[in-house]
Amino acid sequence: MSAQNQIVLVTGAGNGIGRSVAVAYARDGATVILVDKNAEELEGTAEMIVAEGLLQPISRVLDLSEPASIEACFEELARSVGRLDVLINNAGFGIWKSVYELTIEEWDRVIHTNLRGTFVCAREAARMMKQSGNGGAIVNISSTRAIMSEPNSEAYAASKGGILSLTHALAVSLGPDRICVNAISPGWIETGDYDKLRPDDHLQHPAQRVGKPDDIARACLYLTDPRNDFVTGANIVIDGGMTRKMIYLE
Structure with missing residues (x-):
């Protein structure tokens, strides 16, 4: 796998999975465009890439809940960068709240960022x-x-389920333009202090460990390698086998 000479845009690149994905592409020779709504965290990712002596990334502060801002950002990138080879739609968040208390405003904020933001970024890319x-x-x-x-x-699950349907629809629509569209469904990916996890956290997984952001980054590199253009419309579940494990209360 090689991202050599690719131009890659990663949303939610300020921390967690997005940061690891961005660094992985930079290490593989890509020019990376970092997008996040948090300018300080975005700068932190850029500094990590520069510190390794890799290609200087391009950073853009962007709130994906604002369609007009997304459109303006891509229009500017079309003028300044000129092309885009890969988009990693990673940004998203959840609100964990009782269905009886979740407000319409909170529902909309999650759906607009996670699902609508993913669509608008994909369309513009x-x-x-x-x-x-x-x-x-x-x-x-x-x-x-x-x-x-x-x-x-509910809001998070609905947004992520929508992303799966959006993925196969885009794969069919964009196939004639030689654009592959795939999804990755991570399970437990620990973005904090991995060493503080308990043995039981690892052992409950058939893979015998909790996931790491690099597990997702390697899958992204596979799916966006031009040699793998026969893979489109797919959803790769990366969860250590947890969704295939039957669980009973003892």
């Missing part, structure tokens, strides 16, 4: 990819919460 004539690849980060749930996760 696809326009740049089509314009270049070289095709491209889009990876949408969903979640295992799209296919199974914990209590009080």
